[in-house]
Amino acid sequence: xxxxxxxxxxxxxxxxxxxxxITNFVVMNDTANVTLQLGALPVMAHAPEEVADMTDLAxxxxxxxxxxxxAWIESMLRAGRRAxxxxxxxxxxxVGAGATPLRTENALRLLDELDIAVVRGNLGELSVLAGLGxxxxxxxxxxxxxxxxxxEALARQQGTVAAVTGKRxxxxxxxxxxxxxxxxxxxxxxxxxxxxxxxxxAAFVAVGDDALISAAAGLACFGLAAERAAEAARGPGTFxxxxxxxxxxxxxxxxxxxxxxxxx
Amino acid sequence: xxxxxxxxxxxxxxxxxxxxxITNFVVMNDTANVTLQLGALPVMAHAPEEVADMTDLAxxxxxxxxxxxxAWIESMLRAGRRAxxxxxxxxxxxVGAGATPLRTENALRLLDELDIAVVRGNLGELSVLAGLGxxxxxxxxxxxxxxxxxxEALARQQGTVAAVTGKRxxxxxxxxxxxxxxxxxxxxxxxxxxxxxxxxxAAFVAVGDDALISAAAGLACFGLAAERAAEAARGPGTFxxxxxxxxxxxxxxxxxxxxxxxxx
Amino acid sequence: xxxxxxxxxxxxxxxxxxxxxITNFVVMNDTANVTLQLGALPVMAHAPEEVADMTDLAxxxxxxxxxxxxAWIESMLRAGRRAxxxxxxxxxxxVGAGATPLRTENALRLLDELDIAVVRGNLGELSVLAGLGxxxxxxxxxxxxxxxxxxEALARQQGTVAAVTGKRxxxxxxxxxxxxxxxxxxxxxxxxxxxxxxxxxAAFVAVGDDALISAAAGLACFGLAAERAAEAARGPGTFxxxxxxxxxxxxxxxxxxxxxxxxx
Numbered sequence: 181x182x183x184x185x186x187x188x189x190x191x192x193x194x195x196x197x198x199x200x201x202i203t204n205f206v207v208m209n210d211t212a213n214v215t216l217q218l219g220a221l222p223v224m225a226h227a228p229e230e231v232a233d234m235t236d237l238a239x240x241x242x243x244x245x246x247x248x249x250x251a252w253i254e255s256m257l258r259a260g261r262r263a264x265x266x267x268x269x270x271x272x273x274x275v276g277a278g279a280t281p282l283r284t285e286n287a288l289r290l291l292d293e294l295d296i297a298v299v300r301g302n303l304g305e306l307s308v309l310a311g312l313g314x315x316x317x318x319x320x321x322x323x324x325x326x327x328x329x330x331x332e333a334l335a336r337q338q339g340t341v342a343a344v345t346g347k348r349x350x351x352x353x354x355x356x357x358x359x360x361x362x363x364x365x366x367x368x369x370x371x372x373x374x375x376x377x378x379x380x381x382a383a384f385v386a387v388g389d390d391a392l393i394s395a396a397a398g399l400a401c402f403g404l405a406a407e408r409a410a411e412a413a414r415g416p417g418t419f420x421x422x423x424x425x426x427x428x429x430x431x432x433x434x435x436x437x438x439x440x441x442x443x444x
Numbered sequence: 445x446x447x448x449x450x451x452x453x454x455x456x457x458x459x460x461x462x463x464x465x466i467t468n469f470v471v472m473n474d475t476a477n478v479t480l481q482l483g484a485l486p487v488m489a490h491a492p493e494e495v496a497d498m499t500d501l502a503x504x505x506x507x508x509x510x511x512x513x514x515a516w517i518e519s520m521l522r523a524g525r526r527a528x529x530x531x532x533x534x535x536x537x538x539v540g541a542g543a544t545p546l547r548t549e550n551a552l553r554l555l556d557e558l559d560i561a562v563v564r565g566n567l568g569e570l571s572v573l574a575g576l577g578x579x580x581x582x583x584x585x586x587x588x589x590x591x592x593x594x595x596e597a598l599a600r601q602q603g604t605v606a607a608v609t610g611k612r613x614x615x616x617x618x619x620x621x622x623x624x625x626x627x628x629x630x631x632x633x634x635x636x637x638x639x640x641x642x643x644x645x646a647a648f649v650a651v652g653d654d655a656l657i658s659a660a661a662g663l664a665c666f667g668l669a670a671e672r673a674a675e676a677a678r679g680p681g682t683f684x685x686x687x688x689x690x691x692x693x694x695x696x697x698x699x700x701x702x703x704x705x706x707x708x
Numbered sequence: 709x710x711x712x713x714x715x716x717x718x719x720x721x722x723x724x725x726x727x728x729x730i731t732n733f734v735v736m737n738d739t740a741n742v743t744l745q746l747g748a749l750p751v752m753a754h755a756p757e758e759v760a761d762m763t764d765l766a767x768x769x770x771x772x773x774x775x776x777x778x779a780w781i782e783s784m785l786r787a788g789r790r791a792x793x794x795x796x797x798x799x800x801x802x803v804g805a806g807a808t809p810l811r812t813e814n815a816l817r818l819l820d821e822l823d824i825a826v827v828r829g830n831l832g833e834l835s836v837l838a839g840l841g842x843x844x845x846x847x848x849x850x851x852x853x854x855x856x857x858x859x860e861a862l863a864r865q866q867g868t869v870a871a872v873t874g875k876r877x878x879x880x881x882x883x884x885x886x887x888x889x890x891x892x893x894x895x896x897x898x899x900x901x902x903x904x905x906x907x908x909x910a911a912f913v914a915v916g917d918d919a920l921i922s923a924a925a926g927l928a929c930f931g932l933a934a935e936r937a938a939e940a941a942r943g944p945g946t947f948x949x950x951x952x953x954x955x956x957x958x959x960x961x962x963x964x965x966x967x968x969x970x971x972x
Binding site for chain 3 (some may be wrong): 469471474492510512514540543544545583584636652677678680681682685
Binding site for chain 2 (some may be wrong): 249371416421
């Protein structure tokens with residue numbers, strides 16, 4: 181699978197897919213940069229008057245519900261319907277699902293009303309969405325089910341690929357399940373790294389035809405860059421610029437020898 | 445008092461208080477990171493439909509009026525009332541009070557309608573709010589009264605702790621007044637460091653029972669980290685990641701020997 | 709012209725002009741920092757209730773349509789009219805013009821209804837606005853006319869200074885045309901550097917009396933800082949903090965020997 185992931189990474193650089201983000205205010209800058217460092221193109225646009233037009237230009241749509249309001253959900257639905265009509269994939273990051281009814285209900289609404297290719301969240305968020313318990317404090321997972329059981333259940337319930345990220349990432353389409361062991365502890369010490377991981381998934385989903393493999397590829401490459409970044413950083417603050425450097429300096433060779441993906 | 449501050453810092457790490465921010469777009473990412481580096485948990489949420497629910501999960505509520513609109517003020521009032529009902533502290537950063545009527549009036553409205561544990565601002569902002577002159581150009585203090593007189597007056601008028609930050613920080617509850625001499629010149633050369641200082645206050649207020657001491661503790665630890673960061677930076681740009689590193693690498697020992705707090 | 713540019717840079721530090729930004733969510737933090745590193749003062753304010761009041765305090769108004777909505781355009785028009793009444797310059801960054809009708813139409817509306825001192829964009833954006841073709845994918849230029857022809861045509865059509873930025877920046881007021889050759893490849897690998905360049909223009913336009921020269925001065929100083937930053941960076945991630953460092957460490961002497969501006 182290493183070679184397949186390296187090949188997908190090369191496709192991102194070759195095709196430069198446009199990733200249309202409707203995302204939260206906290207991470208907009210970082211996720212735009214992650215998109216660029218991976219070789220893709222970012223755009224952030226949320227006005228109801230233009231979201232469908234922007235989705236028309238895009239190769240993938242990323243919906244992220246951090247700092248959401250009902251008006252933004254309407255824009256997400258509008259863009260999502262257009263993406264579904266056009267047949268481009270939609271990736272969902274249900275930030276804070278489980279913390280408040282607004283977030284839980286709207287994450288489920290997006291999953292119900294749209295065809296979502298991949299949903300990525302932490303264990304608490306996806307446990308809640310799968311109806312398997314789960315506890316979220318703010319945007320932090322503080323409890324949930326077994327990651328594999330959660331990913332598989334949510335994937336089957338929603339007909340999607342579900343990615344539970346954590347020390348070990350678990351990705352499932354309900355039939356097949358993968359684990360990714362790349363990453364670094366410092367990813368959990370700065371804000372927005374979950375959102376950045378979702379952006380990495382989106383860039384790879386845009387160029388692949390198997391969302392399960394693309395999701396694992398995005399997470400593995402992101403985690404691999406984090407490992408390299410940690411060597412160049414002195415703490416979480418210098419880790420973020422180093423992470424962007426490392427994403428930019430990924431090569432097919434580094435990916436083939438560095439990604440740690442396992443079929444479960 | 446050094447030992448007391450070190451002990452509060454340890455409590456932040458132990459309790460991991462959730463800091464609910466309703467804050468401005470410019471600093472959201474930075475203040476989320478400061479929260480994490482200090483050992484607490486951040487969440488940013490402003491939708492009127494969820495702010496009270498999010499405040500229910502939080503240990504402290506931080507209101508910051510940079511980039512405000514009337515709709516955001518309504519959300520701040522809603523969250524603030526819930527925080528007051530629950531008895532968790534509310535910390536206010538009146539960014540740009542004095543620059544426009546919208547900011548001045550709404551900062552005073554928040555102080556009047558809510559029970560505010562700590563208000564932190566620059567000399568111009570807090571001078572305006574205390575009715576002691578003060579001039580603010582954009583978000584920059586360009587004139588004000590004597591810092592101690594301003595802090596004491598505002599604290600008495602509003603029944604709060606007032607923290608005037610600058611080269612020397614002055615914190616008063618109207619009866620007792622403290623000064624903090626930690627910090628570094630580069631804090632004044634990048635955007636958002638005042639907002640970050642308010643976040644540090646919030647994290648400490650969440651775990652302490654004396655808002656005056658907690659406010660001084662937050663400012664002293666933040667300033668101490670800035671001193672350490674300056675040694676690792678080559679200018680204001682590299683200072684910010686270094687500041688987050690230094691906050692993360694604080695220890696009880698560094699705090700006991702490094703904080704410079706004086707009772708006036 | 710080198711001496712003239714160095715002199716303008718000194719004036720920015722001396723006068724500390726307030727740059728009122730109504731800008732997009734992605735770059736707010738970075739453009740505030742660029743403003744500070746250049747010696748000016750930033751403020752971000754978009755509420756219709758305060759934009760005119762904030763413009764009253766400002767020395768220049770910067771309008772940037774990334775992440776726009778119709779409500780923000782109304783605020784831009786209100787602030788722009790006040791700026792025009794007061795006779796302070798207005799600088800426009802038409803981010804993504806050409807990508808969607810909302811962006812194209814509103815960029816043209818701002819150009820038509822306001823007196824714009826300088827408009828800066830990439831080749832695709834300004835080609836679209838000049839009616840000379842142009843293709844924009846998200847916020848990326850993927851096609852356009854000849855940069856000089858575009859800058860000159862748009863400047864004449866709109867009675868403004870038009871700056872087309874790219875590997876070589878072309879700036880024209882319709883009668884005179886300049887080229888700036890400062891810059892570095894990494895500027896194209898992170899998000900928001902176009903917006904930062906517009907901020908640099910705004911700071912210089914605030915203190916100069918010839919918008920053409922000021923625009924070239926802002927771009928030359930920004931590009932010069934990028935050249936220096938690249939030497940201190942290990943990739944695009946560490947390039948951004950290094951860029952802010954380099955802007956902060958500019959001196960009149962470095963500018964006189966380093967800027968590369970040519971009259972065409």
